[in-house]
Amino acid sequence: MLDHVSITVADFARALPFYDAIMAALGVPCVRRGDTSVGYGIRNRPDDDGHSYLSVLASRGEVVADNRHWCFRAPDRAAVDAFHAAALAHGGRDDGPPGLRPAYHASYYAAFVRDPDGNRIEAVCHRTYPADPPGA
Numbered sequence: 001m002l003d004h005v006s007i008t009v010a011d012f013a014r015a016l017p018f019y020d021a022i023m024a025a026l027g028v029p030c031v032r033r034g035d036t037s038v039g040y041g042i043r044n045r046p047d048d049d050g051h052s053y054l055s056v057l058a059s060r061g062e063v064v065a066d067n068r069h070w071c072f073r074a075p076d077r078a079a080v081d082a083f084h085a086a087a088l089a090h091g092g093r094d095d096g097p098p099g100l101r102p103a104y105h106a107s108y109y110a111a112f113v114r115d116p117d118g119n120r121i122e123a124v125c126h127r128t129y130p131a132d133p134p135g136a
Helices: 012-025 077-089
Strands: 005-009 030-033 037-040 054-058 069-073 093-100 109-114 120-125
Touching (some): 012 120, 077 093, 077 109
16 A cells, blocks of 8 residues: 655646645645645644655656546545536646546546646545446
8 A cells, every 4th residue: 555655747837726626626635844845634643754745846857748647536426526516617637527437436436637737637436326227
C-alpha cells in the first residue's frame, strides 16, 4: 500500500488553486503548505511523522505528464461530480465526464480530468446504489 504520492507541476502557482479545489471537493484537507509544495491528507494519529497522502511539488526541471495517472477515492458519487466541476473551474480539462464505467465493474462511478500540466487525475466511488444494475 502507498504511504504517499508526489505529483510534480511546472507552474506551482497555477496548479495550487486546481489541487486545492479538487481535494476540497473530495473532502481531503490541506495539511501542509509551503512556497514550493503543498500536502493533502487526513492526519489522525498523535505520532504522525509529517507525511501527507498527496504532495504537489514545484518541478526542478521539465514536467512530462505522458501516461501519468492518479486516482482518488471519493466518498460518494456527488463528490465525484463536485471533483469534476471543481477541476474544470480551476484550469483542468475534461478527460471523461462523471458516470458509471461498467467495464471496470457495475458500480464504478468515476470522472477523469487533466490538470494544468496534463497529468491525468481521476476520482472514483465504488459504492453500490439502489439504482445500480443487478449484481453490482
